[in-house]
Amino acid sequence: xxxxxxxxxxxxxxxxxxxxxxxxxxxxxxxxxxxxxxxxxxxxxxxxxxxxxxxxxxxxxxxxxxxxxxxxxxxxxxxxxxxxxxxxxxxxxxxxxxxxxxxxxxxxxxxxxxxxxxxxxxxxxxxxxxxxxxxxxxxxxxxxxxxxxxxxxxxxxxxxxxxxxxxxxxxxxxxxxxxxxxxxxxxxxxxxxxxxxxxxxxxxxxxxxxxxxxxxxxxxxxxxxxxxxxxxxxxxxxxxxxxxxxxxxxxxxxxxxxxxxxxxxxxxxxxxxxxxxxxxxxxxxxxxxxxxxxxxxxxxxxxxxxxxxxxxxxxxxxxxxxxxxxxxxxxxxxxxxxxxxxxxxxxxxxxxxxxxxxxxxxxxxxxxxxxxxxxxxxxxxxxxxxxxxxxxxxxxxxxxxxxxxxxxxxxxxxxxxxxxxxxxxxxxxxxxxxxxxxxxxxxxxxxxxxxxxxxxxxxxxxxxxxxxxxxxxxxx
Amino acid sequence: xxxxxxxxxxxxxxxxxxxxxxxxxxxxxxxxxxxxxxxxxxxxxxxxxxxxxxxxxxxxxxxxxxxxxxxxxxxxxxxxxxxxxxxxxxxxxxxxxxxxxxxxxxxxxxxxxxxxxxxxxxxxxxxxxxxxxxxxxxxxxxxxxxxxxxxxxxxxxxxxxxxxxxxxxxxxxxxxxxxxxxxxxxxxxxxxxxxxxxxxxxxxxxxxxxxxxxxxxxxxxxxxxxxxxxxxxxxxxxxxxxxxxxxxxxxxxxxxxxxxxxxxxxxxxxxxxxxxxxxxxxxxxxxxxxxxxxxxxxxxxxxxxxxxxxxxxxxxxxxxxxxxxxxxxxxxxxxxxxxxxxxxxxxxxxxxxxxxxxxxxxxxxxx
Numbered sequence: 001x002x003x004x005x006x007x008x009x010x011x012x013x014x015x016x017x018x019x020x021x022x023x024x025x026x027x028x029x030x031x032x033x034x035x036x037x038x039x040x041x042x043x044x045x046x047x048x049x050x051x052x053x054x055x056x057x058x059x060x061x062x063x064x065x066x067x068x069x070x071x072x073x074x075x076x077x078x079x080x081x082x083x084x085x086x087x088x089x090x091x092x093x094x095x096x097x098x099x100x101x102x103x104x105x106x107x108x109x110x111x112x113x114x115x116x117x118x119x120x121x122x123x124x125x126x127x128x129x130x131x132x133x134x135x136x137x138x139x140x141x142x143x144x145x146x147x148x149x150x151x152x153x154x155x156x157x158x159x160x161x162x163x164x165x166x167x168x169x170x171x172x173x174x175x176x177x178x179x180x181x182x183x184x185x186x187x188x189x190x191x192x193x194x195x196x197x198x199x200x201x202x203x204x205x206x207x208x209x210x211x212x213x214x215x216x217x218x219x220x221x222x223x224x225x226x227x228x229x230x231x232x233x234x235x236x237x238x239x240x241x242x243x244x245x246x247x248x249x250x251x252x253x254x255x256x257x258x259x260x261x262x263x264x265x266x267x268x269x270x271x272x273x274x275x276x277x278x279x280x281x282x283x284x285x286x287x288x289x290x291x292x293x294x295x296x297x298x299x300x301x302x303x304x305x306x307x308x309x310x311x312x313x314x315x316x317x318x319x320x321x322x323x324x325x326x327x328x329x330x331x332x333x334x335x336x337x338x339x340x341x342x343x344x345x346x347x348x349x350x351x352x353x354x355x356x357x358x359x360x361x362x363x364x365x366x367x368x369x370x371x372x373x374x375x376x377x378x379x380x381x382x383x384x385x386x387x388x389x390x391x392x393x394x395x396x397x398x399x400x401x402x403x404x405x406x407x408x409x410x411x412x413x414x415x416x417x418x419x420x421x422x423x424x425x426x427x428x429x430x431x432x433x434x435x436x437x438x439x440x441x442x443x444x445x446x447x448x449x450x451x452x453x454x455x456x457x458x459x460x461x462x463x464x465x466x467x468x469x470x471x472x473x474x475x476x
Numbered sequence: 477x478x479x480x481x482x483x484x485x486x487x488x489x490x491x492x493x494x495x496x497x498x499x500x501x502x503x504x505x506x507x508x509x510x511x512x513x514x515x516x517x518x519x520x521x522x523x524x525x526x527x528x529x530x531x532x533x534x535x536x537x538x539x540x541x542x543x544x545x546x547x548x549x550x551x552x553x554x555x556x557x558x559x560x561x562x563x564x565x566x567x568x569x570x571x572x573x574x575x576x577x578x579x580x581x582x583x584x585x586x587x588x589x590x591x592x593x594x595x596x597x598x599x600x601x602x603x604x605x606x607x608x609x610x611x612x613x614x615x616x617x618x619x620x621x622x623x624x625x626x627x628x629x630x631x632x633x634x635x636x637x638x639x640x641x642x643x644x645x646x647x648x649x650x651x652x653x654x655x656x657x658x659x660x661x662x663x664x665x666x667x668x669x670x671x672x673x674x675x676x677x678x679x680x681x682x683x684x685x686x687x688x689x690x691x692x693x694x695x696x697x698x699x700x701x702x703x704x705x706x707x708x709x710x711x712x713x714x715x716x717x718x719x720x721x722x723x724x725x726x727x728x729x730x731x732x733x734x735x736x737x738x739x740x741x742x743x744x745x746x747x748x749x750x751x752x753x754x755x756x757x758x759x760x761x762x763x764x765x766x767x768x769x770x771x772x773x774x775x776x777x778x779x780x781x782x783x784x785x786x787x788x789x790x791x792x793x794x795x796x797x798x799x800x801x802x803x804x805x806x807x808x809x810x811x812x813x814x815x816x817x818x819x820x821x822x823x824x825x826x827x828x829x830x831x832x833x834x835x836x837x838x839x840x841x842x843x
Binding site: 123126127128129223224227295296298299303304305306307375376377378379380381382383384385454455456457458459460461462463464465466468469470472473 | 484485486487492493494505508595596597598599600601602603606607610668670672673674675676678685686689699700701702703704705706709710722723724725726727732733736737740823824825826828
């Protein structure tokens with residue numbers, strides 16, 4: 001080996017890779033002491049910030065309109081001020097409603113822009129490649145470039161398509177995806193639709209999109225789209241039931257359909273429902289992957305089978321709307337999981353000085369991260385396996401879960417000991433029951449030999465044709 | 477009351493994410509079930525066999541790169557062995573060792589591609605594919621070092637190989653050979669015990685040994701069904717008779733077995749490369765042959781065990797510098813013929829995975 005070769009890698013591609021070392025690699029190469037010191041400084045800053053917030057802010061700002069931790073107070077104050085202008089009662093509601101709606105829409109819109117970049121970069125990291133890194137710093141402007149491209153593209157309407165039904169779905173699928181954000185509580189008083197049937201509202205609004213998807217699949221005059229739409233409808237209708245059953249359990253424990261009160265219950269009892277109801281969390285999360293077409297249940301858009309499913313024939317910004325809704329739904333499910341099972345905007349008292357909506361956004365983003373993680377890890381189910389899973393496994397177990405929790409709530413109402421003792425014991429019982437139920441039910445209902453640990457290939461002791469194959473098989 | 481469903485026609489390809497090239501299947505479907513399929517090939521036809529009749533034997537080697545474009549080295553080797561038998565050319569021992577090293581590297585790269593796309597077809601969105609591409613990239617880097625090309629290598633010649641590998645090739649090869657067993661274990665951990673993957677591939681696309689023989693299957697598709705047939709053992713060429721390696725065979729003949737056989741074959745290839753590197757003799761890497769080789773009139777059928785199975789070359793010489801007839805026995809085309817039987821009655825998802833497990837290369841089917 002010559003010196004030239006020991007310095008430079010031998011191929012042009014390897015040289016290019018070395019030449020384009022990223023910032024992350026530079027950070028990785030830093031000495032360990034520097035990393036430790038940096039982490040200590042960061043942690044210290046966080047702690048000091050928290051202490052200052054606790055000393056300065058604690059209790060003094062509660063309910064004031066300039067309390068930025070809960071923008072609901074500011075809106076309430078604005079509404080009262082507008083009422084005093086005497087231009088009619090409609091003004092105050094319209095103005096505050098518009099501002100609140102714009103707030104939610106801009107949050108989701110911002111996420112739709114950054115979300116696709118996050119997903120692509122993270123997927124790339126999981127898949128040992130770089131991801132988009134050419135447009136803007138770290139490829140941050142890539143989503144904008146994509147959106148511009150989509151807008152410039154021609155919107156094709158396939159021959160023989162039902163023009164009206166083909167036009168409507170991208171709009172119809174977008175509206176419920178935005179509406180469903182209404183009842184999510186961002187802070188104690190900060191909820192766009194503070195209605196006492198918030199949970200029912202969420203479940204009913206989210207199931208509207210199945211109509212739009214069916215319309216899209218039917219009107220496209222394309223067999224891939226039709227197959228995708230049929231799969232989606234079957235899947236969504238089946239998985240509505242486990243979702244509803246798992247949410248009924250939440251209602252049983254907290255005693256309210258109002259999302260704000262569900263979160264308040266968790267904050268009051270200092271417990272996350274994820275600990276109390278592990279099976280409901282699992283059911284909800286898994287069923288949601290079927291509802292919003294994420295891996296391992298993305299069979300409605302199974303790329304390797306039916307190209308893009310129901311939106312195969314859509315082009316330009318119409319396809320973009322479908323993709324945006326998919327992205328937004330993933331974050332929405334993250335927000336729902338956070339609200340129902342992970343304590344919503346609460347973080348064991350930390351919400352006193354961190355704005356609660358930041359906590360909720362962080363938890364929802366964590367849910368989104370889990371979706372990306374699953375997408376980069378798992379293969380896809382087949383449609384019949386998925387339906388079997390819903391009807392044979394999830395639904396019977398969910399009904400049993402409802403029964404168990406109903407008994408527990410009635411015990412909790414009658415038993416006069418400390419709440420922490422009651423719920424602590426329930427948590428232990430539920431976790432144990434979940435593990436036992438999942439394991440035994442998998443053995444009882446439809447346990448198939450294909451789930452057994454398959455044997456690796458064997459070494460051929462001889463070489464030959466059919467006779468040798470038969471002898472090897474008989475000998476084994 | 478049940479309403480009868482009406483069968484409809486679904487056209488998969490020539491542009492479709494899982495047809496592995498420009499290959500078209502016309503599927504008659506009843507709901508999610510496949511009633512019948514009709515395979516339409518020829519979108520990549522380049523008339524290679526006819527064009528070859530106008531070119532000398534050496535000029536025909538690039539055609540074999542472009543026939544099976546994922547296993548160019550194996551194609552080179554097959555044609556060179558056939559032509560050498562026809563023209564009675566002796567090959568130096570060092571060239572044989574080099575040929576085996578490159579053919580086995582090519583087998584690893586090709587199997588990585590096949591297994592990666594199979595798992596991708598099963599729905600794991602590109603992650604296993606890209607993991608397997610890591611090793612494939614390193615192998616292609618080795619090819620690039622040696623002959624300047626990554627895919628269409630055009631490396632072997634009648635009577636030897638074109639170039640001696642550069643000095644930095646050997647340490648890089650040894651490093652790769654040390655690394656590969658770890659990587660293969662990693663894939664086994666990640667994939668072979670994944671319940672979703674098992675549920676998608678076990679008992680899907682089962683080929684019995686009898687069907688496999690009757691359908692004239694070759695390569696991992698045949699060995700996955702449990703038939704212990706490997707040309708490297710049955711009819712050793714080059715220096716395979718001096719190598720110690722095993723032939724893995726499946727138990728069930730399903731998609732999972734074909735996947736596992738490929739993975740196990742990768743391990744065996746690593747073993748072969750290691751032995752070849754240890755024992756490679758010094759000497760010349762090629763014999764000089766006349767520029768326009770004129771074999772005596774006659775015919776020959778030379779075959780090698782390519783990544784996809786028995787890759788045969790049928791050459792007829794009329795004493796001139798170009799072959800009178802040049803025919804490639806393409807394993808992909810013959811393995812594909814069983815897809816119709818496998819897909820009937822299966823669901824669309826299963827058919828896609830089965831097609832992935834057969835591992836076709838359209839360049840070789842159409843030629």
